[in-house]
Amino acid sequence: MRYVRLLWLFFKNSLLVEMEYRVNFALNTLLSVLWLGVRLAAVLAFFVHRPTIGGWTLPEALIVLGLFNVFSGIIDAVLRPNMDQIVEHIRKGTMDFILTKPVNSQFLASLRVFVVWNLADVVLGLGVIVYALGRLDFRPSSAQVAVFAALLVAGVVIVYAFWMLLVTLAFWFVRVSNITELFSTFFTAGRFPVTVYPDWVRWLLTFIVPVALLTTFPAASLLGRLTATYALLSLGMAAGLLVASAAFWNYAVRHYASASS
Amino acid sequence: MYHIEVRHLKKYYEVHHKAPGFWGSLRSLVRRETRTVRAVDDISFTVAPGEIVGFLGPNGAGKTTTLKVLSGLLYPTAGEVRVLGFTPHERQPAFLRQITLVMGQKQQLLWDLPAIETLLINKAIYEIPDDEFRRTLDELTELLELGTLLTKQVRKLSLGERMKCELAAALLHRPKVLFLDEPTIGLDVTMQAKVRQFIAEYNARYGATVLLTSHYMADVAALAKRVIIIDHGHLVYDGDLETLVQQVAPYKVITVTLRQSVSPSVLKPFGHVLAANGVKVSIQVPRGTTSRVAARLLQEFAVDDLTIEEPPLEEIIQHVFTGGIREASPDVA
Numbered sequence: 001m002r003y004v005r006l007l008w009l010f011f012k013n014s015l016l017v018e019m020e021y022r023v024n025f026a027l028n029t030l031l032s033v034l035w036l037g038v039r040l041a042a043v044l045a046f047f048v049h050r051p052t053i054g055g056w057t058l059p060e061a062l063i064v065l066g067l068f069n070v071f072s073g074i075i076d077a078v079l080r081p082n083m084d085q086i087v088e089h090i091r092k093g094t095m096d097f098i099l100t101k102p103v104n105s106q107f108l109a110s111l112r113v114f115v116v117w118n119l120a121d122v123v124l125g126l127g128v129i130v131y132a133l134g135r136l137d138f139r140p141s142s143a144q145v146a147v148f149a150a151l152l153v154a155g156v157v158i159v160y161a162f163w164m165l166l167v168t169l170a171f172w173f174v175r176v177s178n179i180t181e182l183f184s185t186f187f188t189a190g191r192f193p194v195t196v197y198p199d200w201v202r203w204l205l206t207f208i209v210p211v212a213l214l215t216t217f218p219a220a221s222l223l224g225r226l227t228a229t230y231a232l233l234s235l236g237m238a239a240g241l242l243v244a245s246a247a248f249w250n251y252a253v254r255h256y257a258s259a260s261s
Numbered sequence: 262m263y264h265i266e267v268r269h270l271k272k273y274y275e276v277h278h279k280a281p282g283f284w285g286s287l288r289s290l291v292r293r294e295t296r297t298v299r300a301v302d303d304i305s306f307t308v309a310p311g312e313i314v315g316f317l318g319p320n321g322a323g324k325t326t327t328l329k330v331l332s333g334l335l336y337p338t339a340g341e342v343r344v345l346g347f348t349p350h351e352r353q354p355a356f357l358r359q360i361t362l363v364m365g366q367k368q369q370l371l372w373d374l375p376a377i378e379t380l381l382i383n384k385a386i387y388e389i390p391d392d393e394f395r396r397t398l399d400e401l402t403e404l405l406e407l408g409t410l411l412t413k414q415v416r417k418l419s420l421g422e423r424m425k426c427e428l429a430a431a432l433l434h435r436p437k438v439l440f441l442d443e444p445t446i447g448l449d450v451t452m453q454a455k456v457r458q459f460i461a462e463y464n465a466r467y468g469a470t471v472l473l474t475s476h477y478m479a480d481v482a483a484l485a486k487r488v489i490i491i492d493h494g495h496l497v498y499d500g501d502l503e504t505l506v507q508q509v510a511p512y513k514v515i516t517v518t519l520r521q522s523v524s525p526s527v528l529k530p531f532g533h534v535l536a537a538n539g540v541k542v543s544i545q546v547p548r549g550t551t552s553r554v555a556a557r558l559l560q561e562f563a564v565d566d567l568t569i570e571e572p573p574l575e576e577i578i579q580h581v582f583t584g585g586i587r588e589a590s591p592d593v594a
């Protein structure tokens with residue numbers, strides 16, 4: 001309950017700060033739409049000469065693209081700004097104020113600021129998914145929707161935990177954006193269903209940099225194509241990564257000797 | 262029962278030289294060239310509930326490091342530390358709820374927002390009920406003379422105003438133990454005095470234990486009866502400020518303004534003449550003889566004005582660091 005209230009306060013504060021730059025808000029929304037256009041065009045280009053890619057028709061692939069948009073919105077609205085904040089806290093030594101508060105320090109450090117307007121990407125992504133389902137003339141069963149929702153949440157947890165594992169390295173190397181950029185490179189592979197890639201890439205994107213679990217898996221579940229094993233794999237990965245990121249964070253905090261004086 | 266207990270505390274930093282950049286960092290992970298900095302090297306002291314203790318020492322003495330260990334931010338390399346009965350580095354919520362850390366050079370206030378927003382976040386963090394929040398806020402507003410500062414954007418506040426708000430944010434949960442690291446640094450003289458007065462009042466009102474470091478001797482002289490002096494990570498003195506002054510500087514300074522100037526040689530029998538600018542003369546005299554010498558001066562000369570002062574505290578501390586304390590203090594660890 002306390003954590004929900006804090007999240008709400010952080011969200012409200014972020015909004016208050018952004019209100020000052022209302023022009024940015026309009027500009028950013030425009031950019032979001034433009035970016036979606038570019039991503040759409042890239043996917044459409046693949047379908048010019050073929051009816052399917054990797055066994056997915058165009059509307060089916062659009063669900064994957066919609067999910068990709070959702071997650072890139074989450075990365076830009078939540079993960080990236082908080083990474084900058086954490087790096088700043090470590091550099092300036094103000095992490096001290098986070099570590100002396102009687103709440104979970106990882107929570108306090110990693111969910112503190114939001115670039116609210118980047119959530120436009122999330123909304124647009126969900127829009128694309130709804131549109132694609134309309135094109136397919138497909139109404140998923142409530143069970144499929146439930147599994148989809150669970151996998152979506154698992155995806156959010158996975159991307160958060162995986163990202164935090166990388167960001168926690170900031171306690172040792174202050175400039176971690178190089179590392180998260182590497183992740184972003186892998187992440188762009190998630191625009192397409194992973195079945196378009198060779199086996200070893202698919203394996204990499206499932207088990208090492210779990211991008212497939214963010215986009216392809218939930219999309220497949222919505223279409224009723226995901227086996228229970230893979231659904232459970234996704235949930236298991238989410239739980240495992242979350243535990244791992246918390247453990248790594250605590251380990252890092254123990255080794256933290258903040259900037260002097 | 263002590264609020265703070267420190268026994269044989271050591272905190273060493275391993276500093277490794279590393280080449281700049283990401284790859285440099287990576288390389289240094291594999292092959293470390295380290296050097297040990299003994300920031301705190303075997304110090305022991307205790308602080309009773311409600312006490313204000315001034316923590317003094319030159320730059321790099323290990324003051325901040327000690328405060329960080331006490332507030333649970335750093336693991337001690339060796340020794341035992343207890344604050345309110347807790348082991349700080351375990352950072353138990355029950356412990357963190359009862360302490361606060363204020364650092365003059367760092368701020369917790371959100372830069373782009375009014376300070377009240379940070380206070381509201383802290384209210385949620387410490388789960389302070391609405392009515393208690395209101396009461397504490399009213400009290401802090403009165404004590405710190407906050408007025409409408411809390412509703413102004415932090416980045417538009419002056420340094421001193423910001424420190425006042427910073428203190429409000431740090432004390433909202435009414436901590437029992439305050440760790441204040443240079444809380445007056447960079448403030449102008451009036452603001453320093455205000456912050457100082459606030460700390461004294463807070464201590465008197467809530468009986469909070471205060472451990473305070475400062476560059477400004479005036480802070481320490483005004484607030485703390487007891488001082489702990491460290492140098493190079495070692496404890497040099499722990500005891501009464503007054504006793505320290507008497508021991509290290511067994512003299513006072515008499516300054517007289519004479520009606521007409523006299524030759525310094527005439528004044529020699531009275532004591533060591535520090536300065537003689539025409540009619541204004543400063544003489545250093547042994548502590549015990551001060552009043553006798555003053556009386557004789559008044560008798561033998563036409564005197565317009567006469568003051569008796571302690572030597573400046575800065576000078577005394579300087580004296581301590583250059584080794585003058587060793588034979589003088591009974592409390593050397």
Ligand SMILES: Nc1ncnc2c1ncn2[C@@H]1O[C@H](COP(=O)(O)OP(=O)(O)O)[C@@H](O)[C@H]1O
Pocket residue numbers: 257258259260261274275276298299300318319320321322323324325326327
């Ligand atoms: N994070 C750190 N890493 C390495 N050395 C440090 C660190 N913090 C402080 N030091 C060193 O430890 C010594 C004590 O520093 P500090 O506790 O900040 O002193 P003070 O607060 O009394 O000025 C100094 O020599 C300082 O350079």
Ligand SMILES: [Mg+2]
Pocket residue numbers: 261324325326442
């Ligand atoms: Mg310091």
